[in-house]
Amino acid sequence: MSSCSRTRTKAPRSARGHRNGRFSSSSATIVAEIDDILIQILSLLPIKTLLRSKRVSKRWFSLITNPDFSNRVIKSNHPLPVSGFFLHLPRAIMYSFVSLDGDDDAINQRISSSLPLWFTDHSTDMIIMQSTNGLLLCRCACASSNQFKTNYYVYNPTTKQYTLLPPVTTGYITLSLAFDPSTSPHYKVFCFRTRSMTSFSFSIEVYSSNEGHWKRLVLVPSSPSPFVEYKDTVFWNGAVYCYGPGTIDCISFDFSQEETKILPLPNLDHEDGEPLPDPGTLRYLDESGGYLYFVEVNDQGSSDLPVYEMERNSSSWSLKYIVDLEPLAAAFPEMIRTEYYTNRRIYAFSVIGFVKEVTDAEPYIVLHIPNKAVKYNFINKTFKKLCNFKPLVNDAPEEAFYRFQKTFQFIESLANV
Template identity: 30%
Template sequence: MACTQMNCSKNGTTSAADLTDDLIIEILSLLPVKSVCRFKCVSRLWYLLISQHRKRLPQTISGFFYPKHIYNNEDGLIGFPTFNGISRDQEQLFPDSSLPFLTGYRQILPKDCCNGLIFCFCWKDSPIHEADYVVCNPATEEWVVLPDAGHKSDALAYRLGFDGAVSPHFHVFQILEGDEDYGYISGVNIYSSETGAWSYKENGWGNNEIQIVEMRGVFFNGMMHLLTCEFKILAVDTEGKTWRTISLLETMCVENINLGPLAFIGQSQGRLYFINMRDNDSSKLSVWILEDYNSNEWIFKYNISTSQLFGELSGEKDHMLQRDYADLMFQRDYALIAIHPECNLIFFVWRCKDVLLSYDMHRDQEWKHDSRVEADSCYRQLYGVFYKCWTSGYQNQTIGLQL
């Protein structure tokens, strides 16, 4: 019986002509350079795929959106997004970073981001006192207006969860406060782009007196992770069915009476990271990795000397004189804002210099980036964008919103 399916050859196997461009590129990227060069002769299509690979291959966009404020005679002080790329080439991917495709809004404030999607609070042109919560993809210019959450409790925070490698759908976690107004979590309202609706779940962590730290959450393993003032990491899945509490080691728990827990959580290369200031030594940061997610096993990985890091960036090579920078305090003088999801880079904002810095934990190298940031006003509002993006005609294949 003859094979009549479009993608079958006579012997029942897939021929090279049936392969998609994406699959060909993925295969070629695994081969030695000399072999790839020879394959230019296979066909005109292969020649174009190989010779124009920079336009075809996926690139990781790395940079930060944050709200920039200007004075407008009509509206007063207004905010709109701006983008700081880690390199100049990446800044060109967003020539107008104010997100002009979000029409009908006079002010747009980014509030969170996750794997290329941005969660924004948008004030309408009319009526001017009304606003929407919007999730958008700045690369594809797709966007979704979230419906009213329909819950009367005050929201402590909103956190965005998205993993395009697993699902095209995103989730927004609305962390709700109890009636006593002490900042304790009463429950979580979860929006699903698949259903287009919110679903409320009561606090399932078994403790009604927990407060979250005012920093971004981490969407990892299909769960949203939140750091608490009680030095625990809370996690809840996208359906509100699974609730976890991840304990920390005693040496990981360092706080300041004014600044709270001096710590940061993030995820990179499939691991959950925890970075904290060393107890009784403000000039060092300790980096921990959750080695076994199921058994809560934390492994110490690195120490980072911030006095050396900031001293060298200021041009001071003498290790004795670098001690002048030992009093710089985490969260007061500088802030950790992101970990790169694919490598060992962590990103700082140095508030007194208003600059964005990156540090390679593995190579013990730091870089001062070209772009300046309004660090004093927005260092807590820098939202990292790291994701695979197709360019030059392949934009429709970028990770996007499932509308």
């Protein structure tokens, strides 16, 4: 027998440690190093892939669901791209979903069936109030001891996690969600409370996810526009902005400074004594890619749709884009309607949302026209159909369908609630 055949190869020290039921320090170091490499690789994957990867093994599930990992992924990729929009359907507490993903061949799969929004252990349908960086602020009317009360939730539709907020005293209130994952993994909820619908004074309370309770911060002596309800909210540039269908300005609250400011809306130079904007006016205010956008249409007969923009480091509006509706109407003649009391030609549409990415992708607006959603590129002025709506909302009244409809951004996120 050769000397080679008589030689016995020793097992590595780490392997001998495993066989003896021990786990050596060198093995622990190797595992930790492997985890570090794995975390670096996983952090580069898209959110959808990460969610599927949780099923690979218990170890992968533990790494991906770790709050430190999710915060790292969110912060390194902020702002995350808009993946789609939730649309609140008329006449029901139900939502359809329009996806912005996919290619032209998937055009018919871009919209989901209309479904109510509800949690697995909660039978009452939820109403979306606001969307901010992947989280939704929701409310529902819940029956308890033969009484109805309103509960408020913060919900992550990507991970299906949600948190019930502490009770809020009933009254004339507006709630707004503030979440900036680039600065903190924690979110805040702003409560704007007026004493009555005709009150000139209001107070502000804030809920912090890391503290878990409401805190009263400031009493503001007067509101800029009495008799007007500030019911719509947007979070942008570290502050929440409240406005309403007939307001000529926004009330903003800066969380870091804990102060309120008044931000006039663009192109609304109303003199004292003049009527406020018609509540039926088409208006849209929202944030995308670090910019704040505003649209107001008072004349549906005009083919020009002006879009105003405010940059993050600015405090004034500028007319940034003008959407020409005429080429759209030529491609989609169902947009042209006749106003029943004047017989003049009008354009039937509303705004679904704005999309501005931090990449080189060009910004665009998504419009809701009869039975369709279309994407209009601001830079090259091209457009294309995203999906059809007819199977979902063909029974909706025309004035409700083509007027402004509540829509909410969907951003895939691993944020913890």
